[in-house]
Amino acid sequence: MRQNRQQIRIVKLGGSLFDLPALFPTLVELLAQDFVENRIVPGGGGFANEFRRLDPIHQWTPRTSHQLGLEAMGLAARMIAASHPAFQLVHSLHELVSPGRLPVLDVSRLEELAQGEQEEFPASWDVTSDSIAAWVAHRLAAEQLLLLKSCSLPSPLPTAVEAADAGWVDPCFPQLAAHIKEIRWANLRATPVNPQRWLHDGAPISE
Numbered sequence: 001m002r003q004n005r006q007q008i009r010i011v012k013l014g015g016s017l018f019d020l021p022a023l024f025p026t027l028v029e030l031l032a033q034d035f036v037e038n039r040i041v042p043g044g045g046g047f048a049n050e051f052r053r054l055d056p057i058h059q060w061t062p063r064t065s066h067q068l069g070l071e072a073m074g075l076a077a078r079m080i081a082a083s084h085p086a087f088q089l090v091h092s093l094h095e096l097v098s099p100g101r102l103p104v105l106d107v108s109r110l111e112e113l114a115q116g117e118q119e120e121f122p123a124s125w126d127v128t129s130d131s132i133a134a135w136v137a138h139r140l141a142a143e144q145l146l147l148l149k150s151c152s153l154p155s156p157l158p159t160a161v162e163a164a165d166a167g168w169v170d171p172c173f174p175q176l177a178a179h180i181k182e183i184r185w186a187n188l189r190a191t192p193v194n195p196q197r198w199l200h201d202g203a204p205i206s207e
Contacts, residue, residue: 007036007143008097012133015045015076016150017188024084027148030186030193031102036144039096040087040104041136042080043129044072052125066123067108073129074108093139107132121172130169134176134183144182146195152187153196157204178202 011031017023031038044051051068060068081089081104088101091109107113113132121127121135130147137145151168158166160174177183177199186195197205 008140009034009036009038009144009146010133010137010140010142011038011040011146012130012148013040013042013080014147014149014188015043015048015129017148018045018076018079020189023188024080024087026188026193028084028086028102030188037097038102039136039140039142040077040080040102041107041129041133042073042076042104044069045076047072047075048129055125062123065125066127069125069127070108070110070113070132073132074106077104077106077108080104093136096136097140105136107136121176126171128170128173131172131176134173134180138176138179142180144184145177145180146184146186147198148186148188150187150189152190153185153198157198157206159204160199160202174202 013027020026048069051065051072055065077089081087086102087104089106090096090103091106093110096103096105121131133147134145147169149168153163153168160169160177163169164171164174178201180199181201182197183199184195185198186193199205
């Protein structure tokens with residue numbers, strides 16, 4: 001499914017960053033610094049938070065909540081693609097690895113996720129865009145997953161389980177993280193932005 005011309009990096013753009021001024025030019029500039037093929041998976045941001053808030057009121061089924069969460073990520077993808085000419089909206093894993101502009105994945109169109117029956121995670125709010133981005137990285141055998149967040153990791157670096165316990169990633173993320181060669185973390189609100197090597201084959205990196 002993937003091409004072998006360059007390294008592929010899946011970039012998870014956290015929804016908490018959507019209110020950051022000049023977010024999209026900053027993102028394009030950041031991703032142009034390395035000679036890798038970047039593919040963006042956005043978080044759901046406020047779109048997903050609103051569905052999460054309404055869920056206990058309307059008592060949707062877990063599958064409905066899961067599908068609404070994916071739709072929130074789809075809305076975010078369409079917003080990003082419309083915000084800068086460097087971005088291109090794509091709707092499948094095949095399109096994600098095809099040549100073109102900087103692709104932004106609309107996960108709401110992925111049949112593999114829409115059914116909510118992946119072994120790696122249940123149809124639940126315990127699954128966020130972090131785990132979905134990790135799932136995409138695993139499916140494409142990406143060399144790296146870059147998590148763009150609104151906070152920095154503490155020192156010493158936590159394990160994936162510790163990060164999940166602290167609420168920095170979702171509870172399903174550690175299982176998926178173990179299948180990814182390298183995971184980096186960057187606080188996009190920091191100056192300067194400095195992506196930090198975090199996990200290698202599921203273990204924290206000591207440098």
